Amino acid sequence: MGKLLSTVFAVALATAITGTAAGQQYPDRPVKMIVPWAAGGDTDNIFRPFAVELQKHLGQPVVIANVAGASGTVGAREAKAAAPDGYTLYAVHDYIHLVHYAGITDVKYTDFDPICLVSATPSVLTASAKTPWKTWKEMAEDAKKRPGQITVGATLGSTSHIFPALIEKAAGIKFKYVSYDGLAPRMNALLGGHIDLTDSNLTQKGKVEAGLLRFLAIASEKRNPDMPDVPTLKELGMNIVFEVLRGVVVPKGTPAPVRAKLGDACAKAAKEPAFAQSMKLQGTTAAYLDAAAYAKFLDKIDGENKAIMTELGLIKK
Amino acid sequence: MFDLLVQALGTIVQWKYLLPLFLGTLAGIVGGALPGVTITMTIIVVLPFTFGLDPLQGLAAMTGVYVGGSAGGLVTACLLGIPGTPSAIATTFDGFPMARNGAPGRAVWLGVWSSFFGGLLGGLFLIVVTGPLAAIALEFGPWEYFSLFVLAMAMVAGLAEDSLIKGLISTAIGLLITVIGSDPITAVPRFTFGSELIAGGFPFLPVLIGIFAFAQILTDVEKLGAPKPAGAGGIAGATLSISHPKVIGEILSRPVLLLWSTLVGILIGVLPAIGGSAANMLAYDQARKFSRRPREFGTGIPEGIIASESSNNANVGGSLVTIMAFGIPGDAVTAVMLGAMTIHGIQSGPLFVSQHAALAYGIYASYILAHLLMVLILAVGALFMIRIASLRLSMLAPIVLVLCVIGAYALNNTMQSVYVLLLFGVVGYALVKAGFPLAPLILGLILGDQIELNLVRAIMTDADPWMFVTRPISGGLLACAVLSVGLALWQHRRHRRTMTAAAAEVDF
Amino acid sequence: MRLGRDGIAGLILLGSSLALLGASFDLPSLPLVPVGPGFYPRIVLSVLAAASVVLVLQDIARAHAAAPAAPAGAARRVRVLVAGVFAVVGAYVFLMPLLGFRVATVLFVGGLQAALEWPRSTRQWTALAVVAVATSAVTYLVFERYLLVLLPRGRWTGF
Structure with a gap:
């Protein structure tokens, strides 16, 4: 037994030494990407195809956790x-600002170094087919008649809550919120008519064409070529552009050469045609920004999000 | 629908899928045959292997385990008189006497073919009913889900054990475990006492694995100290060769029995929370009640084997309906399958069959093929299973525990899940020692989050609490819940005979 | 009055559920949600507390036989065995992040086998060692190489 143990430790030691020597050649082992949401959610659906492209250019497997x-x-x-050390990546979207200001966590975006922005998903205000409204206007009129009675499914305090809240303010109407975390449960509830409205995205196009759901308005700058009949909120007189932006960051203090390597791989991955194609299926556009531009961008939306949360009275003192 | 199924069968017979399905079925049969290793245990051990596979490969393997496990128990049940899994308890009643009376081959093959036919009928139900049921499931709002869960808990608390109050406490403990951590609506930390370890709550699978693995293995470890059970070694060296057409004829000449037992199995499977262990006991009980010769049950007659084995495999089909149409697990095995689906990014629920048609039909196809593989494997290796059943625990236990640890770790790639596993290993063992049934606890654990979410959603949608009663489906489900508790109380008073036998095993 | 196993379990459960029930009133609530985060836990805890009371009462009502005799030799052996299993698994879980999966698993599989059934001959010792090393090597290869499940590396060993 003693002999066995010493052999085992000798092997372990040897590997440890060779391991550090190889460490100069980042990456020499699989890289873990933390997706802070359940598998099958929209964030997960966007980063899974991205991880496939990223590992191609990084030369090591990228494993989603x-x-x-x-x-x-x-x-x-x-x-x-x-x-x-570059072996842990973190996939984020705007929620990181929101939960910070809502006082749910002390983790802030400045705890990380940005690598790149990957994608942008415009929000679409979607109504159940069991409601009588065919258009935004009908819905808005009904909402004025019955303030606080139209139900909206949302992840409270996150993007799907902020988006309808912005609409409430701009249109002067009042909704009632019901907690449904994640897009899939919201869709089930919307199809069954258990909620009236929700924030969704263009992934639900098929159900709209089948007449199961209705898109009332999209929160992008221009109409989407795939759904030209859906008006933008801007056309409807509300100055709201709301896109969920997703990117990759690493823990603060990751060495610059490692970050550069990751940035390179990320740039190539985000520009792969296969990635653009899979993003289209997610109702999303591939929207690449490099580390410097992404950092500036994060600063900007942090300010914006703080303002929104303050306005809505969701901010913690 | 039919062409989709043919297409899916074409996919599954490719090596890429057939191999995991075969290995899963084999693992299921072996796990089912090993006394003291349940199907849940087997699927927990197989779980980590599926992380690296594509979703259909993983689900094929797990379907194989489920089907194989439900059949594997019969070999040990017939030849050694020990049920390999709780879902084969009723098989021992007539299978072992028949084998002892000099017809071991007839006993085993009556079981295998009954499993086969019961399973295939269950499969037919699965394929035909899942789609329409999913459409109904869409009509389920928060009120209906809440009431459905209440019904499930009422049935399990009443069914599982001789003490209704202990069943109730177990359920409440299960629910309480899901309460700890951040609340699902506003993410306020609850009862975490500032601990980072439990800030996110206790992840479901590590808790489940911990409670199961330790309660199971330690119960076996305790037996190490005790003398070996009599009858072990039972009918060694026997030949199992038999005329298959004759055995199949014996089963098919009792169509009412076969169909009725299958139906019992399916219905028990569809109901959330009640698993194969209840199905085989209930089907056996029913068969005896409706038989013209009830006194001969237990002496080694074919009816007993047919009832038990056709119902427990049909039960698998029923359980799969529930996870595929409603996205809620019917028992611990499907809870693990559902967990594996989520890991692969697939959300089950009313939209599952329409949105992931290839995957859904892949599961159907795996289910059907698993039955063929099951017959093949048992034809070749039934006697070998007996040899495996005598494998030393001291060698098996550490390996199983290593796989449990990997399974917990790989869920989130963190050690925290492993600490949770250990913690709940201790909790689960303590509860077993205090005489609390684990089945209701597991159910509470499985449904806890969903119960709270749907309750709060219902209140957020409409402040009127009477909606739970006035909405027809919801009201009906609640009425059934009241009825089943009443029935349980009445039955407890009458006799405790049938169910205590099931509860004697560590039964999940 | 003497309490049995059920009575003691009931009292423990009653105490903890009441303590948590008290704590549930301190939870903050958001104006958005009509019922606070303490609403549902309070339902569960009330049911648990009530059921525990019934359990204690049932236990008191039941006439208790004389206190069980001191554990016999076999029962004590079982207890030591169970405690041993927990200790070995605990050590495994504790040491894994320090030694790494591979080393810790070899030690664990070897250790637990020995704890459950002490090997009596060189042959059994060899079998034990082979199973231990093989379990570690095979699981590592299968999971890390083929299934892309990354297993913990040791902080002490870097392995």
């Missing part, structure tokens, strides 16, 4: 605590 829970803050904490 869904660390879900508590509005994405469990994953955030774990990513923040991870070693800044």
Whole structure:
């Protein structure tokens, strides 16, 4: 037994030494990407195809770890605590600002170094086919008659809540919110008519064409070529452009050469035609920004989100 | 629908899918045959292997385990008189006497072919009913889901054990475990006492694996100290060769029995929460009640084997209906399958069959093919299973525990899940020692989050609490819940005979 | 009055459910949600507390036989065995992040086998060692190489 043990330790030691020597050649082992939401959600659906492209250019497998829970803050904490060696990536979207200002977590976007922005998904206000409204106007009129009675399914405090809240303010109407975390449960409830409205995206196009759902308005700058009949909120007189933007960051303190390597791979991956194609299926556009531009961008939307949360009275003192 | 199925069968017979399905079925049969290793245990051990596979490969393997496990128990049940899994308890009643009376081949093959026919009939039900049921499931709002879960808990608390109050406490403990961590609506930490470890709550699968693995393995470890059970080794060296057309004829000449037992199995499977262990007991009980010669049950007659084995495989089909149409698990095995689906990014629910048609029909095809593989494997290796059943626990236990640890770790790639596994290993063992049934606890654990979410959603949608009663489906489900508790109380008073036998095993 | 196993379990459950029930009133609530985060836990805890009371009462009502005799030799052996299993698994879980999956697993599989059934001959020792090393090697290869499940590396060993 003793002999066996010493052999085992000798082997372990040898590998440890060769392991550090190889460490100069980043990456020499699989890389973990933390997605702070459950598998099968829209964030997961966007980063899975991205990970496939990323590993092609990184030369090592990129393994997705869904660390879900508590509005994405469990994953955030774990990513923040991870070693800044480039072997832990963190997939984020705007929620990271929102949950911070809502006081749910102390993790802030400045705890990370940005690598790149990957994609943009415009929000679409979607109504159940069991409601009488065919257009935005009919809905708005009905909402004025019955304030606080039209039900909206939303992940409270996250993007699907902020988006209808912005509409409430701009149109001068009042909704009633019901908690449905994630797009899939919201769609089930919308199809069954258990909620009236929700924030969705162009992935639901098929159901709209089948007459199961109705798109009332899209929150992009221009109409989408795939759904030319859906008006933008801007056309309807509300100055709202609302896109969910997703990107990759690493824990603060990750060495610059490692970040550069990741940035390169990310740039190539985000520009792959296959990635653009799979993003289209997700109602999303591939929207690449490099580390510097992404950093500036994060600063900008952090300010905006703070303002929105303050306006809506969701901010914690 | 039919062409989709043919297409899916064409996919599954490719090596890429056939191999995981075969290995899964084999693992299921072996796990089912090993006394003290349940189907849940087997699927937990197989779980980590599916992480790296594509979703259909993983689900094929798990379907194989489920089908194989439901059949594997019969070999040990007939030849050793020990049920390999709780879902083969009733098989021992007539299978072992028949084997002892000099017809071991007839006993085993009556079981295998009954499993086969019961399973295929269950499969027919699965394929035909899942789609329409999913359409109904869409009509389920928060009120209906809440009431459905209440019904499930009422049935399990009443069914599982001799003490209704202990069943109730177990359910409440299960629900309480899901309450700890951040609340599902506003993410306020609840009862975490500032601990980082439980800030996100206890992840479901590590808790489940911990409770199962330890309660099971330690119960076996305790038996290490005790003397070996009598009758082990039972009918060794026997030949199992038999005329198959004759055995199949024996089964098919009792169509009412076969169909009725299958139906019992399917219905028990569809109801959330009640698993194969209840199905085979109930089907056996029914068969005896409706038989013209009830006194001969237990002496080694074919009816007993047919009832038990056709119902437990049909039960698998029923359980699959529930996870595929409603997205809620019918028992611990399907809870693990559902967990595996989520890991692969697939959300089950009313939209599952229409949105993931290839996957859904892939599961149907795997289910059907698993039955063929099951017959093949048992034809070749039934006697070998007996040899495996005598494998030393001291060698098996560490390997199983290593796989449990990997399974927990790989869910989130964090050690935290492994700590949770260990913690709930201790909790589960303590509860077993205190005489609390684990089945209601597992159910509470499986449904806890969903119950709370749907309750709060209902209140957020409409402040009127009477909606739970006045909405027809919801009201009907609640009425059934009241009825089933009443029935359980009445039955407890009358006799405790049938169910205590099932509860004697560590039964999930 | 003497309490049995059920009575003691009931009292423990009653105490903890009441303590948590108290704590549930301190939970903050958002104006958006009509019922606070403490609403549902309070239902569950009330049911648990009530059921525990019934359990204790049932236990008191039941006449207790004389206190069980001190554990016999076999029962004590079982207890030591169970405690041993927990200890070995605990050590495994604790050491894994320090030693790494591969080393810890070899030690664990070897250790638990020995704890369950102490090997009596060189042959059994060899079998034990082979199973231990093989379990570790095979699981590592299958999971890390083929299934892309990354297993923990040791902080001490880097392996």
